[in-house]
Amino acid sequence: MIFWDRTSYIVQLIGACLLFMAPVIKKKYYIARVLAASLILMISSYIVNSIIDIPSSGIWRLIYWFSYLIAGVAFVIFGIKASMKEATYCLICASATQHVAHDMYLIYTVIGGKNKACSLLIYILVYVIFYEVFAKRLSRDEGYVVSRHDLLPMVTIILFVGVLSVCEYPQMDSEIINFHDVVYEISDAICCVYALWVQVSQCTKSKLQKELDGVNYAYKIQRAQYQLKQENIDTINRKCHDLKHQLRRLRKIEDADVKNEYFNELEDAIMIYDMALNTGNKALDTVLMENGLYCKNHDIQWTCMADGTKLGFMADEDIYALFGNAFDNAITAVMSISDASKRVISSKMLTQDKVMVIQIQNYYEGEIKYLDGLPVTTKEQKVEHGFGMKSIRYTAEKYNGTITINSMNGIFVLQILLPIP
Numbered sequence: 001m002i003f004w005d006r007t008s009y010i011v012q013l014i015g016a017c018l019l020f021m022a023p024v025i026k027k028k029y030y031i032a033r034v035l036a037a038s039l040i041l042m043i044s045s046y047i048v049n050s051i052i053d054i055p056s057s058g059i060w061r062l063i064y065w066f067s068y069l070i071a072g073v074a075f076v077i078f079g080i081k082a083s084m085k086e087a088t089y090c091l092i093c094a095s096a097t098q099h100v101a102h103d104m105y106l107i108y109t110v111i112g113g114k115n116k117a118c119s120l121l122i123y124i125l126v127y128v129i130f131y132e133v134f135a136k137r138l139s140r141d142e143g144y145v146v147s148r149h150d151l152l153p154m155v156t157i158i159l160f161v162g163v164l165s166v167c168e169y170p171q172m173d174s175e176i177i178n179f180h181d182v183v184y185e186i187s188d189a190i191c192c193v194y195a196l197w198v199q200v201s202q203c204t205k206s207k208l209q210k211e212l213d214g215v216n217y218a219y220k221i222q223r224a225q226y227q228l229k230q231e232n233i234d235t236i237n238r239k240c241h242d243l244k245h246q247l248r249r250l251r252k253i254e255d256a257d258v259k260n261e262y263f264n265e266l267e268d269a270i271m272i273y274d275m276a277l278n279t280g281n282k283a284l285d286t287v288l289m290e291n292g293l294y295c296k297n298h299d300i301q302w303t304c305m306a307d308g309t310k311l312g313f314m315a316d317e318d319i320y321a322l323f324g325n326a327f328d329n330a331i332t333a334v335m336s337i338s339d340a341s342k343r344v345i346s347s348k349m350l351t352q353d354k355v356m357v358i359q360i361q362n363y364y365e366g367e368i369k370y371l372d373g374l375p376v377t378t379k380e381q382k383v384e385h386g387f388g389m390k391s392i393r394y395t396a397e398k399y400n401g402t403i404t405i406n407s408m409n410g411i412f413v414l415q416i417l418l419p420i421p
Helices: 002-021 030-051 059-079 084-110 116-138 148-168 179-253 257-272 282-297 308-313 316-335 388-398
Strands: 301-305 344-352 355-363 402-408 411-419
Touching: 002 030, 002 059, 002 084, 002 116, 030 059, 059 084, 084 116, 084 148, 084 179, 116 179, 148 179, 282 301, 282 308, 282 316, 316 344, 316 355, 316 388, 316 411, 388 402, 388 411
Parallel strands: 301 344
Antiparallel strands: 344 355, 355 411, 402 411
16 A cells, blocks of 8 residues: 555556547557556656655645656656647646546545556546547647647646645645535546647537638649640630641542541541530539540440439539549559459439439548548548549538438449539
């Protein structure tokens, strides 16, 4: 019991730190590092508390407890890949968790609880809940993204609560003895929970804003590409039309068989750029022609059944973004297939009871991972990519539509439902 009395706080703090270290990127030999650091801190705490008594009041008491926080920051940095700011943030979150668990334990004692197993269960229960509710949700991309706006209020609140705790209970073995103390412990726990909950809310808001910024950026790029490619296609069509007339005139002047064969091949090649795509919607014609040409040049079998006459309720840039992202994902998937016979993309549009049904399907290889109901990008630069499916869903929802995704037996099916006004 003597050893536990002199090391209990550092053990609780280490346990809380491990909760917030778990979801992020660890350093090499993480387990060995954590075990070694934990052992060193426990032995150090035991030795220090054996030599000196805990200061009962004044600045020395604050310095004494503040030294534990410094040790906690060092423990975090030693175990995970984190900057000083991120490690401090992690330690503050851990300290708040330890505060709440200790508050619950003290409240348990006032109702007469003395069972050691129940006391341990209180700590375990609080730690598990805080890991699921806070630790998992505060990490972003296996790390902590901390700004001054996040860190300063958090540090202020938790340090304020910590100072009050130190002043309120000057003795290490003190117990709750009256109603005032119960109210204080409840208030202390609420402050810590509130501070962490605010961080989770800000983190969630930041994630959503980042996704929205990414979708908007992809949307702007798609719109710019649509305008540029529409101009290019119009220019190509004019040039191709002029070239066809020139070829006919040249054929009359030069009648050699070899040149006729050459002209025939040249005219066939030019006809690719003069494809008679007329779905009834110019934006849809543009995106279909663009992707059709790409598939033809890359040996991808591409079939399309489309009627664009019902797409008048959508803006041109939205049409390009919706179909452009869908075809881009399908092309990316089939390009990685080793079997050339499975490099097939099929798309169709039909109308059923004032609902437009758009279905695009393709083969794929490997395993598709999902996050929030959408496939995770397979491209290496996940920061720059991965907004294609989100943009599709965003565009569909903009017109009160929905998307459904099904991947089974090597076939990926994207279905988009859009109500027609």
